[in-house]
Amino acid sequence: MNTTFGEYIRLLRNKNELTLTQLAAKLNLDSANLSKIENGKRDFDEKRLPKLAEIFKLDLTELRNEYVTDQIGKHIYETNCTKQLLQVAEEKAEYRRTLKEKAL
């Protein structure tokens, strides 16, 4: 899925022919704020993922993967992290996993 998470929500919303107001209500969210989310001006709050999955009958795990990759993608983008540095970051994540093991 090569969109931001906000664009993804908009896609889902349009496909299901819901207005901002309608979807916002289902998500227990202000429609103005949902607009900002779709336009990438605010983040979608992770705690609403289950509700979002329910509304559009999506697999929660997959949806969470969409969310996580969006968040990390954003982080990569905002920090100007190159592919080379990303490789280093991945190694550091791996290192943290080994730390965790040792702690047990």
Place this chain on the structure above:
Amino acid sequence: MNTTFGEYIRLLRNKNELTLTQLAAKLNLDSANLSKIENGKRDFDEKRLPKLAEIFKLDLTELRNEYVTDQIGKHIYETNCTKQLLQVAEEKAEYRRTLKEKAL
């Protein structure tokens, strides 16, 4: 550098034979909080990177790379992001770059 950023600071501090109190003072920071940073219980505040580079005579760009890869590595770790998903995240970062271009 396969350490967390906190461990890296500790390494630098030990190599230069400074106590927590001494380094903390140079960084204008409480020594108890520096201890937490070194032990991964708090984050180092990005705005202190220039000072840190100055203290240890490091290249700021390289230091910032250490910092960024640590942060993203932590993000990857905390979200249990697999290599496969990380690839997706990288593509999404790339997508954001194209969005930015279009906006100009």
Place this chain on the structure above:
DNA sequence: TATAAATTTGTCAATAAATGACAAGTCTTA
């Protein structure tokens, strides 16, 4: 074109998260 719905933008108070500060504890070592 008028008007109604849909969406966007701006603002600010409320809430949540990060940081600073300090006291009290443990660990080292001289």
Place this chain on the structure above:
DNA sequence: TAAGACTTGTCATTTATTGACAAATTTATA
């Protein structure tokens, strides 16, 4: 065992995020 070094816990302060609402602007339609 006393002093210095480090760690941990707590809490007030600061900063960032979110919720809520008013006021545009845009889009669709009569």
